[in-house]
Amino acid sequence: MEEELKVIVFKLGSEEYGIEVDKVQTIERMMPITRVPKTFSFVKGVINLRGVVIPVIDLRGRFSLPETEYTDQTRIVIVGVDDMQVGFIVDSANDVIDIKRDAIDSPPEVVGGVKARYLRGVAKLEDARLLIMLNLNEVLNKSEVVQLESIEG
Numbered sequence: 001m002e003e004e005l006k007v008i009v010f011k012l013g014s015e016e017y018g019i020e021v022d023k024v025q026t027i028e029r030m031m032p033i034t035r036v037p038k039t040f041s042f043v044k045g046v047i048n049l050r051g052v053v054i055p056v057i058d059l060r061g062r063f064s065l066p067e068t069e070y071t072d073q074t075r076i077v078i079v080g081v082d083d084m085q086v087g088f089i090v091d092s093a094n095d096v097i098d099i100k101r102d103a104i105d106s107p108p109e110v111v112g113g114v115k116a117r118y119l120r121g122v123a124k125l126e127d128a129r130l131l132i133m134l135n136l137n138e139v140l141n142k143s144e145v146v147q148l149e150s151i152e153g
Contacts, residue, residue, distance in 0.1 A: 002102065003100070004016065004098045004101065005099045005101060006021040006022075006096060007097055007099055007116040008047065009020055009094075009096070010075070010077060010091070010093035011090065011093075012060055012091050013068075016130070016132065017090075017132045018099070018133045023080055023136055024044060024079055024143050025079065025080055025138045027076070027078070028047075028049065028075065028087070029074075030074045031049075031069050033046070033047055033056055034046050036055075043063035044056045044058050045060060045074070047123075049078065051089075054078060054085045054087050055087065055149075055151045056076060057088055058088075059089060059139075066074065068091070073092035074089065075089075075090055075093045077090055080099050081136050081137065081140055082145050083141075084145065084149055086148065097125070097131075099125070104121040104123045104126050104133060105121055106121055107122055117138050118139050119133065120135040130142070143148060
């Protein structure tokens with residue numbers, strides 16, 4: 001029996017990305033974000049989610065994609081990275097799919113403008129779509145995690 005991954009699908013521009021469901025804690029609508037001075041430019045600030053302060057990162061900024069206005073479809077995907085919670089702002093997130101592990105190929109050098117080190121791989125879906133699988137541990141490097149933990153404080 002082939003092993004399958006359950007994946008949350010979200011969009012940045014016209015590209016579709018995936019994160020394993022077990023890494024995603026919740027998906028929230030946009031909410032007020034409190035800016036924090038002297039952080040990375042892609043860190044939009046912090047949110048108070050049910051009493052927990054969570055740093056929020058704009059994935060468009062992280063991946064050097066052009067910024068856009070937030071819409072009704074914009075979501076904050078809350079994930080667990082190294083025992084801390086981080087929110088990722090995405091254009092939309094509205095699908096959960098199963099992917100066969102052997103359908104995920106190693107990442108090419110550059111996909112959709114995103115540097116390969118952020119990628120776990122590229123999944124070939126049955127309907128010929130490609131899904132870019134994120135490597136959450138690389139989206140934030142260790143020094144960034146340390147700085148975000150100080151924000152989360």
